[in-house]
Amino acid sequence: MNWLSDFGSFVAGRWEQLLFDSYLHVSAVVQCVVIATVVGMLLGVAVYRSPFGSAVATAVTSAILTIPSFALFGLLIPVLGLGVPPTVTVLVLYALLPIVRNTIVGLASVDSSVTDAARGIGMSRFGVLTRVELRLAWPAVLTGIRVSTQMLMGILAIAAYAKGPGLGNQIITGLSRVGSANATNAAVAGTVAIVILALVLDAVYVLIGRLTTSRGIRV
Amino acid sequence: MSETNTAPKPGGESDRATSGVEIRLENVTKQYGGQRHPAVDSVTMTIPAGETVVFVGPSGCGKTTTMKMINRLIEPTSGRITVGGQDVLRLNPDELRRGIGYAIQQVGLLPHLTVSQNVGLVPGLIGWDKSRIAERTEEMLDLVGLDPAEYRDRFPKQLSGGQQQRVGVARALAADPPVLLMDEPFGAVDPITRGNLQDELMRLQEEMGKTIVFVTHDFDEAVKLGDRIAVLGYQSKILQYDTPEAILANPADETVAGFVGAGAALKQLTLRRVRDIELEQLPTATAGEEPAAFAARLGGRRGAVGLVLDERGRPLRWVTRRDLDRSGSLATAGRPVEDSVDRASTLQDALEALLTADAGYAVVTRSRGQYAGVVGLDSLMGTIRALREQYEDEDGTPDGRPGDGPGGSDGGSGAAHA
Numbered sequence: 001m002n003w004l005s006d007f008g009s010f011v012a013g014r015w016e017q018l019l020f021d022s023y024l025h026v027s028a029v030v031q032c033v034v035i036a037t038v039v040g041m042l043l044g045v046a047v048y049r050s051p052f053g054s055a056v057a058t059a060v061t062s063a064i065l066t067i068p069s070f071a072l073f074g075l076l077i078p079v080l081g082l083g084v085p086p087t088v089t090v091l092v093l094y095a096l097l098p099i100v101r102n103t104i105v106g107l108a109s110v111d112s113s114v115t116d117a118a119r120g121i122g123m124s125r126f127g128v129l130t131r132v133e134l135r136l137a138w139p140a141v142l143t144g145i146r147v148s149t150q151m152l153m154g155i156l157a158i159a160a161y162a163k164g165p166g167l168g169n170q171i172i173t174g175l176s177r178v179g180s181a182n183a184t185n186a187a188v189a190g191t192v193a194i195v196i197l198a199l200v201l202d203a204v205y206v207l208i209g210r211l212t213t214s215r216g217i218r219v
Numbered sequence: 220m221s222e223t224n225t226a227p228k229p230g231g232e233s234d235r236a237t238s239g240v241e242i243r244l245e246n247v248t249k250q251y252g253g254q255r256h257p258a259v260d261s262v263t264m265t266i267p268a269g270e271t272v273v274f275v276g277p278s279g280c281g282k283t284t285t286m287k288m289i290n291r292l293i294e295p296t297s298g299r300i301t302v303g304g305q306d307v308l309r310l311n312p313d314e315l316r317r318g319i320g321y322a323i324q325q326v327g328l329l330p331h332l333t334v335s336q337n338v339g340l341v342p343g344l345i346g347w348d349k350s351r352i353a354e355r356t357e358e359m360l361d362l363v364g365l366d367p368a369e370y371r372d373r374f375p376k377q378l379s380g381g382q383q384q385r386v387g388v389a390r391a392l393a394a395d396p397p398v399l400l401m402d403e404p405f406g407a408v409d410p411i412t413r414g415n416l417q418d419e420l421m422r423l424q425e426e427m428g429k430t431i432v433f434v435t436h437d438f439d440e441a442v443k444l445g446d447r448i449a450v451l452g453y454q455s456k457i458l459q460y461d462t463p464e465a466i467l468a469n470p471a472d473e474t475v476a477g478f479v480g481a482g483a484a485l486k487q488l489t490l491r492r493v494r495d496i497e498l499e500q501l502p503t504a505t506a507g508e509e510p511a512a513f514a515a516r517l518g519g520r521r522g523a524v525g526l527v528l529d530e531r532g533r534p535l536r537w538v539t540r541r542d543l544d545r546s547g548s549l550a551t552a553g554r555p556v557e558d559s560v561d562r563a564s565t566l567q568d569a570l571e572a573l574l575t576a577d578a579g580y581a582v583v584t585r586s587r588g589q590y591a592g593v594v595g596l597d598s599l600m601g602t603i604r605a606l607r608e609q610y611e612d613e614d615g616t617p618d619g620r621p622g623d624g625p626g627g628s629d630g631g632s633g634a635a636h637a
Contacts, residue, residue, distance in 0.1 A: 117327025120292055120400075121341050121390065122317030135331050214331035216374030 010185035018170070022193050025166030026201065028159075029152045032088055036095035037145055043096070044103025044141075045129065054104045061097035069094065069155045073162045087156070087164035094155055095148035102144030106137025139213050146205045153198040157190070167193050237269030239430030240303030240397045242289060247298030249284055258284050260454035261298070268303075268397075269428040273445035275438055275478070281455035282434050286400050289432060290319045302398055317345050320391030320399035320429070324406040326383045328375040334360070334386050335371045341394040359389040364419060381412035388420070392427075399431045406435070414568075417443055421492075421563040422586065438478055442467065443489050443565060450475045464490050485567070488603065493569055493583055494562035496602050498592025501526050501580065506535055506550045514543040524578050527552065532589035534559060537578040559584045562591065566602060569594045 011018065040061075047053030069090060076086040110133050118128045134141075160168030170190030177183040243266070249259040259281045266272045274282040287293040289300055291312045300307045307315055328337050338359050339352040347355070360367040363385040375383055384404060391399055405413040421444060424431060435441055441448045442463040449460045452474060459471035467487055470476035479486075502525040504513040517525045517540050527536040527549045538546075538553035546552035558572040559582040572581035573596060580593040 111325075111327075111330075113323060113325030113327040114329060115327075116292070117321065117323055117325075117387075118329065120290065120316060120321035120323065120327075122313050122315075122319075122344055123340075124313045127344075132329055214374070216331045216333070216376060 007185050007188065010182055011189055014186075014189070018167075018189060018193060021165075021167045021170060021190070022197060025153070025156060025168075025194065026197055028087065028165050029091070029149060029156055029201075032091035032152060033095055033145060033149050035088070036092045036099055036148060037141075039092065040096050040099030040144070041103050041134075041141060044100050044107065045134075048104045048107040054108070058097075058101050058104065061100045064093045065097045069158045070161065073158060073164075077162055082163040084164070086162045087159040090159065091152050091156060095152055098144040098147040098151070099141065100144075102140045103137065106140030107133050109140070110136045135214070136217060139209065139217065139219075142205065142209050142212070146202065149201055149205070150198055153194055153201070157194060167197075237428040238395075238397055239269040239428055241268045241301075242266040242303075242398060242430060242432065243299075243301045244285070244289075245299040245301075247285070247288060247295050247300060249281075249288060249293060250296040257296070257454060259288070259295075260456065262455050262457065264449060264457060264460060266430060266432060267447075268430055270446040271424055271431040271433060271444055272447045272449060273433045273435060273441040274449050274451055275435055275441040276451035276455075276458075277478075278436060280451050280453055282451050283402055285451070285455045286402060286432050286434050289398075290316045290321060290400055292316075317341055317394065318396050318398070320394075320396040322384075322387045322391040322399070322401045322404045324403040326375075326387040326404075326407075328383055328386055328390070330375050332374075333371065334365075334373050334375070334378070335367075337375070337386060338389045338393050340390060341396075345394055347394075355393060359393050360386075362392070362423065363389045365389070379412075380408045381416060384408055384412075384416055385419075388416075388423075392423075392429075397429060399429045401431060401433045403435050404433075405440070406437075413440075418561065418564055418568075420444065422561065425563055438480060439486065439489070442486055450478055488567040488570065489565040491566045491602055492562065493560055493564050493566065493594060496566070496594065496598055498583055499580070499595050499598060501593050503528050503590060504549055505530060506548075508549055510543045510546055510549055510552060513538070513549060514540060517543065522579075524580065526556070526582065526590060526593075528590050531587075533587075534582045534584065534590045537576065554578075556582055558582075559588075560594070561586065566594075566599060570599055573599070 043057055047057045072090050072093075073086055076089060080086040080089060114136070115128055115132060118132045119125075123131065156164065156166050157168035157171055159166065160172040167190040170186045170193075174183045174185070174187030174190065244262050244264050246261045246263055247259060248257050248261050250257040262285055274286060276282045284293055288295045289302065289307065291307060295308070302315075302319070328334075329340070332340075335353070335356045338356045342352045342355055356371070357367040360370060365382060365385055370378070370382070370386075375386070378386065384407075387404065391401075405416045408416065417440065433441075433444055445463055447461060448463050448466055450458045450466065450471075452458045459466055459475045464487065466475065467479060467490070470479050502513070502516050502518075502523075504516070504525065505528050507530070513525060513527075517523050517538075519540065523540055525538050525543075526534050527538055529535050534556040536549070536551075536553045536555055538549070542553035543549075554577075556576070558575055560568045560572050561584050564583075569581045569583075573579070573594065576582070580595050582593055583591045585591045
């Protein structure tokens with residue numbers, strides 16, 4: 001109980017800083033997810049008709065995901081410097097796999113009779129892609145985006161080592177001063193905030209899914 | 220290959236409106252890379268404007284490939300295809316397809332769009348404005364027998380297979396194309412629904428007079444729907460191209476005879492439609508009338524049968540004189556009318572309805588279900604007799620003709636002997 005009131009007064013005292021870090025954290029993740037969505041969907045669209053291309057795109061993006069994030073930040077600092085550039089690069093790279101894979105799977109699983117009929121009534125190739133295939137693949141793509149977002153919320157915390165933005169700074173500051181006053185409080189506050197924000201974002205995705213998926217293909 | 224452009228059209232269809240255009244295939248070949256034999260080998264045929272031509276043949280014979288070359292979903296390797304005199308290979312394929320209705324077995328409705336959005340797709344593609352599309356959509360749903368108010372905003376998954384196929388046909392027809400390509404459109408629905416859909420297609424075609432290319436492997440369906448049938452063999456080779464009557468009466472070879480199958484004589488009944496014969500009239504009354512008044516009109520003759528109609532003129536019940544004497548209200552007298560045929564139905568359907576109705580008549584209804592007349596056993600017999608006589612007059616060669624004794628080489632091939 002003593003620790004809890006201690007933690008409570010810590011949060012109350014750093015309220016503004018925590019809120020600001022939270023904002024930066026969510027903002028960085030959302031922006032990186034948007035970039036990764038554009039890149040990932042383009043990549044998926046480019047390769048989904050070719051089994052070989054699909055295999056390569058999936059393999060490369062999974063390979064990226066196996067690199068430990070701490071190592072990747074460390075390796076990129078000499079190349080891209082500190083702060084935003086390495087952070088954005090790492091987050092986008094990590095976010096690619098779920099989005100690319102789900103785009104490929106979603107597009108490949110569109111019923112061929114639907115595309116045949118769409119072509120048959122005179123939709124152009126581009127029309128079939130944008131008005132039929134991507135619409136039908138969207139729930140799968142959105143699931144990929146959602147997974148990526150959850151992943152990035154955690155990975156961004158590591159970016160504090162490269163002087164990236166967000167709640168990672170609270171955690172790292174805390175961990176680097178273990179034993180001193182408020183060290184644990186800072187680390188716990190940062191971690192708990194990330195978990196709460198991740199849950200909130202996930203709820204937002206459920207809402208986005210409801211709003212952007214036709215009732216005709218909702219399961 | 221019999222390119223019989225002079226073959227007589229089936230009776231009674233020559234007066235219908237024609238909005239279709241002629242399709243010509245000249246030496247059309249499709250050769251896939253890596254295969255020794257072409258999938259379609261030098262097909263030449265003319266599909267007359269406003270007629271329904273059915274491509275019938277075994278699976279894998281190339282009939283679908285041949286059809287898909289007309290709207291260039293499959294590009295021909297060589298040869299020439301014209302639709303209404305225009306060389307399709309010179310047109311933009313997307314624009315070509317917008318001018319050709321297309322319906323397939325799996326229907327292929329876009330699952331994320333509502334029924335009305337699906338039907339309005341092609342008009343939207345060719346740039347109609349919204350109000351015109353909305354109006355047209357309602358009209359098309361009505362045309363295929365789906366109440367717009369009820370079905371307009373449904374999604375495909377909320378429809379039965381038969382209803383989906385109706386929407387598919389409505390979508391194919393929405394922009395009023397002169398030509399309609401249908402690839403086994405009724406192949407995936409149950410037999411009863413299939414029969415209904417076939418009847419409706421014939422009714423629509425009677426009003427529209429499109430040029431329809433219809434692919435099926437079901438010869439009975441071909442006989443029922445086709446003005447002409449092209450029996451296709453391997454590599455889409457045309458084994459026989461003629462009217463159903465001619466093919467049934469005189470199959471070109473054993474393969475065709477095998478395809479025609481048993482019961483050719485009975486199948487010929489499916490070639491005459493109810494509209495081809497004169498309807499008989501029975502005394503009718505509306506449900507609200509007094510039974511006694513109707514009884515007087517029915518007369519005292521034994522076995523006299525009358526029909527009770529509802530306020531919109533649709534047949535409700537069969538009544539005999541005895542039923543009327545026993546019952547207090549026309550709404551409950553006699554037996555319900557369970558089965559009816561319309562003017563586009565075949566005489567086989569009429570015979571079926573007649574046999575099940577046990578009143579000795581089959582009720583014929585107009586398009587909205589109103590009573591038009593009845594078909595009796597006598598008029599059916601008369602028609603069958605006339606059909607037989609016509610064949611005996613027309614067909615000099617007895618080869619393979621039903622009802623004319625053993626026909627040389629086709630013994631056991633399934634051409635039925637009456």
